[in-house]
Amino acid sequence: MPQTRRTDELMDGTALTAPRTPSPRDAPVLRWGVIAPGGIAASFVEALRTHTGQRVVAVGSRDADRARAFAGRFGIPAAYGSYAEVLDDAQVDIVYIASPHSEHHAHALMAIQAGKHVLVEKAFTRNAVEAEQLTTAARRQGVFCMEAMWTRFLPHMDVVRQVLDLGLLGDVLTVTADHGQFMNPRTAYRLFAPELAGGALLDLGVYPVSFAWMVLGPFASITAVGDTTDTGVDAQASIVVTNDAGAHGLLNTTLHARTPTTASVSGTRARLEIEGDFYAPATVRLVNRSNEPLGCHVPVLREGGLCYEAAEAARCVAAGRLESDLMPLEETLRVMRALDRIRADLGVSFPSE
Known part of the structure; x- marks a missing residue:
């Protein structure tokens, strides 16, 4: 990982090295689909628009009007009245699962089975059994999967x-x-x-x-x-x-x-x-x-710290990696x-x- 050698001066001569975190703007560009356009999805898309080169190309909701309103707000080209339509969109490389965590297992599993890479909001699932099922499915399908623990x-x-x-x-x-x-x-x-x-x-x-x-x-x-x-x-x-x-x-x-x-x-x-x-x-x-x-x-x-998790996912997918070391x-x-x-x-x- 690239490392900047800027350090802070310390009273005892020790040094805190600056973060090695790459700029989110330098991450390879993926085409994102968003499932469930609620508050966290809005924060995520705004962070991508402001701090990265990532492209959000589709949004899906069970309410078509809500999807269209979200798409209009953020300039997203495709708005769908179902999650399945997002997963069927060939323009979508990776799906951000922004639904409540009670729904993460079902929605992420749909995306994985459709062959899409996934970034799943925290908490990853309701319990470990569901998390194990998603992990197994992602590894079997050969797609990238990561919990969006943005911290x-x-x-x-x-x-x-x-x-x-x-x-x-x-x-x-x-x-x-x-x-x-x-x-x-x-x-x-x-x-x-x-x-x-x-x-x-x-x-x-x-x-x-x-x-x-x-x-x-x-x-x-x-x-x-x-x-x-x-x-x-x-x-x-x-x-x-x-x-x-x-x-x-x-x-x-x-x-x-x-x-x-x-x-x-x-x-x-x-x-x-x-x-x-x-x-x-x-x-x-x-x-x-x-x-x-x-x-x-x-x-x-x-502000906009969600951009870092998206950039990490993009780097991993572009490198052919199915998981993040972080x-x-x-x-x-x-x-x-x-x-x-x-x-x-x-x-x-x-x-x-």
């Missing part, structure tokens, strides 16, 4: 990876991360609906869990406590994970409050702090054991299994599971 592809996360790889923190001891938002049941119905795989964990908590996995690697133990809403989905969860080296992850998610949404990684030599919202483009600070600042990375791009399918599967375990601890299950 993994942001430049500040590459700074985090480099700090860990260089051992600047010493032995990692503790990871903290939280993601809580105040959600009103009257206006955020999906998050409170069991039939739509609602709850805090799959929509919000997936970010802290995935971040902890990136830092700690495989979890050796998982313990969770929490409570549920009146509808039976998880309202709040506090999670402790460990790895084989004995490091701890302290994670929290809730639908009931706006939390700091920060993250940190503490080691025997130093600590990394990621400002809120840690899962979006964010400032990263390195401090020593005396709490003195050693270095700081400030993101260049604050978010490989095996890691998506393991995170989904961890989420299943946490839901089991909370006593939460979804209809038809």
Whole structure:
């Protein structure tokens, strides 16, 4: 991967290397189809239009008028009143699955079986069984498949990876991360609906869990406590994970409050702090054991961060790769299994599971 050697000056002579993340504008151009033109799809298409050379050539909705309105808003040439028509369009190279995660398995499987590459919004599926089925289908069909865990592809996360790889923190001891938002049941119905795989964990908590996995690697133990809403989905969860080296992850998610949404990684030599919202483009600070600042990375791009995941997918597809090293399918599967375990601890299950 290309690497820029610009460094920040640090008080102790150590250096934070700049992110190696390539410019999204330099990614090979793919022709994208979008399934389910909702809010996240709009953010995705706007990010592509503003920060990349990617082309969105088709959009599909179960409501033809909605598809046409979305296409008119973003200048997309083809608008379809069904998802199947997007998949039948020979101009589409790759499909962005932007439907609620309760529908990801069905919609992504349709696309994979049609021979399309897929970028599937997080959470990848409702559970690990569905994730395994999609993974098997994609590998059998020989198409690219990746979870759109956009955080993994942001430049500040590459700074985090480099700090860990260089051992600047010493032995990692503790990871903290939280993601809580105040959600009103009257206006955020999906998050409170069991039939739509609602709850805090799959929509919000997936970010802290995935971040902890990136830092700690495989979890050796998982313990969770929490409570549920009146509808039976998880309202709040506090999670402790460990790895084989004995490091701890302290994670929290809730639908009931706006939390700091920060993250940190503490080691025997130093600590990394990621400002809120840690899962979006964010400032990263390195401090020593005396709490003195050693270095700081400030993101260049604050808005439109979804462009980085699209650029990664485009680079992989152009290179003939079926998975991304930054978010490989095996890691998506393991995170989904961890989420299943946490839901089991909370006593939460979804209809038809």
